[in-house]
Amino acid sequence: MGATGFQPGRIGVLVLLTILALGGFALGDPGILSGPNLYSMAVFSVEIGIIAFGQTLVICGGDGGIDLSVGAIGALAQVLLGLAITAGLPWPLAVAICVAAGAGMGMINGACVTRLDIPPIITTLATMFVFSGLALVLTGGINIDLTTASAAFLFLGQGAIAGLPFQLVALYLPALLILIAVQHRAGFGRALYLVGTSTTAARLTGLRPNRIRARTYAIAGLMAGIAGAIGAARLGTASPEALGQANLISIAIVVLGGSSIFGGDGSVVGTMVATVLIGVVNYGLSYMNFNPVYQAGVMGLILIGAVLIDNAISGRGLSALPFRMTRSTG
Amino acid sequence: MTRKITLAGAVSVPALALAVALAPGSASAKDYTIGFVPKLVGIPYFTAMKQGLEKAGKKFGAKIVYQGPTTASVSGQVEIAESLINKHLDAVGVSANSPTALSAVAKKAKAAGVLFYSSDSQVDGPDVSLRVSQADDKALAYAVIDQLAQQVGDKGDVAFVSGGPTATNLNVWIGFMKDRMKAKYPDMKLVSIQYAGEDISKATDVTSQLLSAYPNLKGVVGVNSTAVPGAAQAVLSAGMSGKVAVTGITDPNTIRPFVNNGTVKSVVLWNPVDLGYLTAWAVLQELDHKQLKAENDVPGLGKIAYDAKTKTLLLGKPLVITKKNIGLNF
Numbered sequence: 001m002g003a004t005g006f007q008p009g010r011i012g013v014l015v016l017l018t019i020l021a022l023g024g025f026a027l028g029d030p031g032i033l034s035g036p037n038l039y040s041m042a043v044f045s046v047e048i049g050i051i052a053f054g055q056t057l058v059i060c061g062g063d064g065g066i067d068l069s070v071g072a073i074g075a076l077a078q079v080l081l082g083l084a085i086t087a088g089l090p091w092p093l094a095v096a097i098c099v100a101a102g103a104g105m106g107m108i109n110g111a112c113v114t115r116l117d118i119p120p121i122i123t124t125l126a127t128m129f130v131f132s133g134l135a136l137v138l139t140g141g142i143n144i145d146l147t148t149a150s151a152a153f154l155f156l157g158q159g160a161i162a163g164l165p166f167q168l169v170a171l172y173l174p175a176l177l178i179l180i181a182v183q184h185r186a187g188f189g190r191a192l193y194l195v196g197t198s199t200t201a202a203r204l205t206g207l208r209p210n211r212i213r214a215r216t217y218a219i220a221g222l223m224a225g226i227a228g229a230i231g232a233a234r235l236g237t238a239s240p241e242a243l244g245q246a247n248l249i250s251i252a253i254v255v256l257g258g259s260s261i262f263g264g265d266g267s268v269v270g271t272m273v274a275t276v277l278i279g280v281v282n283y284g285l286s287y288m289n290f291n292p293v294y295q296a297g298v299m300g301l302i303l304i305g306a307v308l309i310d311n312a313i314s315g316r317g318l319s320a321l322p323f324r325m326t327r328s329t330g
Numbered sequence: 331m332t333r334k335i336t337l338a339g340a341v342s343v344p345a346l347a348l349a350v351a352l353a354p355g356s357a358s359a360k361d362y363t364i365g366f367v368p369k370l371v372g373i374p375y376f377t378a379m380k381q382g383l384e385k386a387g388k389k390f391g392a393k394i395v396y397q398g399p400t401t402a403s404v405s406g407q408v409e410i411a412e413s414l415i416n417k418h419l420d421a422v423g424v425s426a427n428s429p430t431a432l433s434a435v436a437k438k439a440k441a442a443g444v445l446f447y448s449s450d451s452q453v454d455g456p457d458v459s460l461r462v463s464q465a466d467d468k469a470l471a472y473a474v475i476d477q478l479a480q481q482v483g484d485k486g487d488v489a490f491v492s493g494g495p496t497a498t499n500l501n502v503w504i505g506f507m508k509d510r511m512k513a514k515y516p517d518m519k520l521v522s523i524q525y526a527g528e529d530i531s532k533a534t535d536v537t538s539q540l541l542s543a544y545p546n547l548k549g550v551v552g553v554n555s556t557a558v559p560g561a562a563q564a565v566l567s568a569g570m571s572g573k574v575a576v577t578g579i580t581d582p583n584t585i586r587p588f589v590n591n592g593t594v595k596s597v598v599l600w601n602p603v604d605l606g607y608l609t610a611w612a613v614l615q616e617l618d619h620k621q622l623k624a625e626n627d628v629p630g631l632g633k634i635a636y637d638a639k640t641k642t643l644l645l646g647k648p649l650v651i652t653k654k655n656i657g658l659n660f
Contacts, residue, residue: 237431
């Protein structure tokens, strides 16, 4: 199964849970299935969903691969975008700066992990503080108002194509298709699975694990930059505190989507389905007037629940560890 | 065993969804439903506003939906406000984390036929049907000086300790305080204005220096919420309790210990419970298409001024907090 990364079992469980959750909410208030509600769910899920794509690749690379700084990257990139627009640069250039800055920050993470040999969790914990600190310094802690920016820019986060959110149709779905091709059809994806499964084996087949892993961090940074631009356009605001929760929630989504936290397994398809589930549950809970303080707890329950269900289906009992521990990286 | 786990897991998500959906209960058909999204939930100030909203809701027949983000984030607030609009409540309002980002939400509300209002912290733009503002700056500043005069016997040297030297609202208050002294208490002399930021211990240091520099000092005014307890601490440490009066603008929770030990006789603020109450009352007037007048008789609050040009209703009456009502929780 590891060779393809698809986990039909987990994906099935997640789809079922999504339908049941939506059904449960609809029993309480059928209005939740209305167009505007589904539209809002999609809009609110796109940014975290795009970030989770990058996180999927990083975690797939194995050897403790994880990126705790994705939210901070998105925030700092978004702040740079805001400053660029305020300084009078044309919006396409500002967006390019935002996305390039995201990729650049991802490259810094990659270089620290692969060249300086700092464990990923420490590297990205440190850069999370650095990037979000820098975003605060640059703005003085004040949100940058972009509501008067060009309408074409705001369209990135507020526009619609054929009645569907622009960012879903023109950014999220294309990114999903490209990443499916990269992960499951291209050489890079196969190499990434091998690197994530066993560094030694990958090296013996002539791959360069560090180079491949460094790329995953760059992609994660790029994705965070894109999410930062969408968020800024959606709210007409560049905030140093934007996407703050994405640092951890993106990891939760990736693990929920069936990726092994130890690498070498998982798929962006699983990540996509997990994003939908989390998006539906989060929106539904606040729609149903559920105390937001408890929402984070509910997500934790779903994460544990999905792993337990998966274990039960695949015949492992309660004694089994929640994550696949069938191999050690060499 | 295994099957049981699967079943429990599969049932838990929709069961939760359903439980949440049914929990709030349904409002009776004729009552209006008013949504309010504070800057953040879980702090006493907004919990007090909620109490006021619910008090008015009970009295005038409206259901209050109180939902907010757990941190003062623009995106969290926008998402919750949009979900309430999608739900087609009769009215949705905010205490805005950004005056501009929320104006897009106001536009959306108008398009959906939902009345949009802001209270406590306002939203810009033409789509806001009603604004409820807490206190008249002038009345607040005058009330502080009146309290001070009462405690120092209308004469003697006094000093101000403020927050940031560039904070707009604080400087406006200082200006009105000076006016009041000049006009009504000519024997009171302002000897110094110091700035201590939003930092209690810095305010303590600054006040200690004032006490040694001006041995005839009779009173200290803390202009922001951290300056008052800071000044009180300095006066208490210097053994000057009762000899040097301390008053200013702050909330009961912050100043309670110093009121209880007698260092501070009174402080001034607006009452957030009244603010919530007035907000709900005014929203109901709008929903019933009752035109607000320049001066309105609000049951339980008295005369309340309304500015038709900015659509702003002003709570106006500062609340003097003394030992008698220090039990207020906000």
